[in-house]
Amino acid sequence: MSGDDLAVRTEDLSKRFGETVAVDGVSLEIPVGDVFGLIGPDGAGKTTFMRLISGVMRADSGQAMIAGEDVIADPEAVKQRMGYLSQAFSLYADLSIEENIDFCGDLYLMPRDEVQRMKEEMLELTDLLRFRKRLVGRLSGGMKQKVGLICALINRPQVLILDEPTTGVDPISRRDFWRIISQLPEQGVTVVLCSPYMDEAARCRHLAMISRGRILAEGTPEEMRQKVAGTVLEVTADDVRAASRALSDLSSVRRVTPFGDALHVQVEEGREAVSEVRRALGEAGVDEDEIHEMVPSLEDAFMDIVTRGDRVA
Amino acid sequence: MRRLLAVARKETLHLLRDPRSLAAALVLPVGLLLLYGYAVNFDLEEVPFAVVDLDDTKSSRRLIEAVDSVHGFILLDHYYDADIAHELFARDAAMAVIVVDRGFEQKLKSGQEAPVQVIIDGSNSSLASTAATYCQATVEQAGRRLIRDEALSKGIPISLLEPAIDVRPRVLYNPDLKTQVFLVPGLIGVILMLMAALLTSGVVVREKERGSFELLAASPVSPRELIVGKLLPYLVLATLDVVFVVVAGRIFFGVELQGSPLLLLGVSVVFVGSALALGLLFSCIMPTQQLAMLLSFLATAMPTMLLSGFAFPVRNMPWILQQVAMILPATHYIAMMRAIILKGVGMDIIWRPFLAMCAITLVLVVASVRRFSKTL
Structure with a gap:
């Protein structure tokens, strides 16, 4: 892929805080118009990575190009064409929705009438129009994040960076949020977000899994699912905990993950796995209702990749 | 420019949405002026004194009567031993004890020197020196009157008795030598320095504490636009404070503005600019609002009160402290305030301290811009 088609390109990007390596040699390529999700557990280095590529934090080493600008050499160059929504609340609580948006419009020197038009349109779309005069501090968490998104989009950015945008956000606001995000690629906007949620990951076109500052896997959500080693069986049993105990010790079982009243049992490839599981449950005296092979979920893939990655590390 | 104005x-909206802090910012300076203006007073209002009259003659009694009749002198009691001074001073009952020795009248009548001892409580040196001068003058004057009456009764011409040189001091700018007149212009400087630095000490670090710093950091706003933009509303607020304290000084302490109000305002804007920039500088480098406020308080209150010439003349300080005083904006400001308020002078006289203060302000603004970092 040539450099012009890339919205974000990082090479060996690293940042450490004392002893902890928060981001450890991350190299990623994100094409223009992508919706890219960085998925990982808490403390994996997601927020630090987002801050590094948005120029809000200085990297220790490595390269980062955003929209063709070198963020490491000149963090200011790209800011006019970039939108960034931090994980922590970053608006002014004592200013109204409109005042916050207008302030952001001024910071990016956007034409006033265009800010006015976008503001109306986006507030309408997010069902916030009637709260426009309300102080942001008096809004719910979801509403605050939607205002944050409008502010991050007010400069019509080429690259939009969202750091866990929907963490702690109610489902309805989340839906509004994604309604806006999914429109962006067709306008040529590249969205880079990070999230600990798998359902959100499933909405992305490309994913990268990060743990302990390192990228463990990359690909489309479909490709990620296929990365799961072996087969995943869904086991429904009366006594899920007893079943879990009985299966954990089997040599052919890689991992047992509880999933509501069922177990996801990841086993070595092959037909005999099902009979082996059935036999083990029988010996333990657990009545199994149903065992069937299933398409691995993103969460399965995630768990598998992270545990394997950690074992290597 | 548009970003700066935004x-x-x-910042103006932040100020207006927090009416309590805004009210405090406007009322506190006047409150401090009243507090210090009334509390700090080096004036000698009254001199309670005791008398040890060992002579107990018509002349000695007339001398004491004459002293007692002077405004401010309050005769407490008569004693018969000069040692009573220790006891009276220990209890803070008297400031002076006047001792008239035996033979006072006799010496007076025979034309000899007739010494009268005045014992002063020196534990407060500034009050004591005023009291000593005051007592000496009063007793001497009363004594002169005695001699004159004596001479008249003997038919000696008075002209022979009067001193050849008669010193008549005339005090300009503060004819009553009131402490407040000296104090208020300096006090205005101290209070404005303190308040203005406190006002801005939170404005950058607050953005970090509340998370909005990330919004600014990700935007194309420059440190210069941000620092100067934050400075402007506080410059207006602090200028209002200047007007308030100057008017309060006139109303409560009778300190009249002799010079040009416009000149005073112009000089004050540059001065509060330096204090606001200092607060901003601390706000850029300190990790929390509390620490920034504490540092602002420590860095302004002590040096300004001690070294700016507010109460203690800079020219009496050791060389090294004089150099420190010169880098304090308040030193130049207080000198200019006294000149403008009390003496009514113009820019032609005060241009030197004015330029020095402008330079300090500029350095502090540039330092704030430089120390402001757009990264976390």
Whole structure:
């Protein structure tokens, strides 16, 4: 892929805080118009990575190009064409929705009438129009994040960076949020977000899994699912905990993950796995209702990749 | 420029949305002026004194009567031993004890020197020196009157008795030598320095504490636009404070503005600019609002009160402290305030301290801009 088609390109990007390596040699390529999700557990280095590529934090080493600008050499160059929504609340609580948006419009020197038009349109779309005069501090968490998104989009950015945008956000606001995000690629906007949620990951076109500052896997959500080693069986049993105990010790079982009243049992490839599981449950005296092979979920893939990655590390 | 104005407008909104802090910012300076203006007073209002009259003659009694009749002198009691001074001073009952020795009248009548001892409580040196001068003058004057009456009764011409040189001091600018007149212009400087630095000490670090710093950091706003934009609304607020304290000084302490109000305002804007920039500088480098406020308080209150010439003349300080005083904006400001308020002078006289203060302000603004970092 040539450099012009890339919205974000990082090479060996690293940042450490004392002893902890928060981001450890991350190299990623994100094409223009992508919706890219960085998925990982808490403390994996997601927020630090987002801050590094948005120029809000200085990297220790490595390269980062955003929209063709070198963020490491000149963090200011790209800011006019970039939108960034931090994980922590970053608006002014004592200013109204409109005042916050207008302030952001001024910071990016956007034409006033265009800010006015976008503001109306986006507030309408997010069902916030009637709260426009309300102080942001008096809004719910979801509403605050939607205002944050409008502010991050007010400069019509080429690259939009969202750091866990929907963490702690109610489902309805989340839906509004994604309604806006999914429109962006067709306008040529590249969205880079990070999230600990798998359902959100499933909405992305490309994913990268990060743990302990390192990228463990990359690909489309479909490709990620296929990365799961072996087969995943869904086991429904009366006594899920007893079943879990009985299966954990089997040599052919890689991992047992509880999933509501069922177990996801990841086993070595092959037909005999099902009979082996059935036999083990029988010996333990657990009545199994149903065992069937299933398409691995993103969460399965995630768990598998992270545990394997950690074992290597 | 548009970004700068946007930042200024936003800061103004913050101020207006926090009416309690805004009210405090406007009322506190006047409150401090009243507190210090009334508390700090080096004036000698009254001199309670005791008398040890060992002579107990018509002349000695007339001398004491004459002293007692002077405004401010309050005769407590008569004693018969000069040692009573220790006891009276220990209890803070008297400031002076006047001892008239035996033979006072006799010496007076025979034309000899007739010494009268005045014992002063020196534990407060500034009050004591005033009291000593005051007592000496009063007793001497009363004594002169005695001699004159004596001479008249003997038919000696008075002209022979009067001193050849008669010193008549005339005090300009503060004819009553009131402490407040000296104090208020300096006090205005101290209070404004303190308040203005406190006002801005939170404005950058607050953005970090509340998370909005990330919004600014990710935007194309420059440190210069941000710092100057934040400075502007506070410059207006602090200028209002200047007007308030100057008017309060006139109303409560009778300190009249002799010079040009416009000159005073112009000089004051540059001065509060330096204090606001200092607060901003601390706000850029300190990790929390509390620490920034504490540092602002420590860095302004002590040096300004001690070294700026507010109460203690800079020219009496050791060389090294004089150099420190010169880098304090308040030193130049207080000198200019006294000149403008009390002496009514113009820019032609005060241009030197004015330029020095402008330079300090500029350095502090540039330092704030430089120390402001757009990264976390």
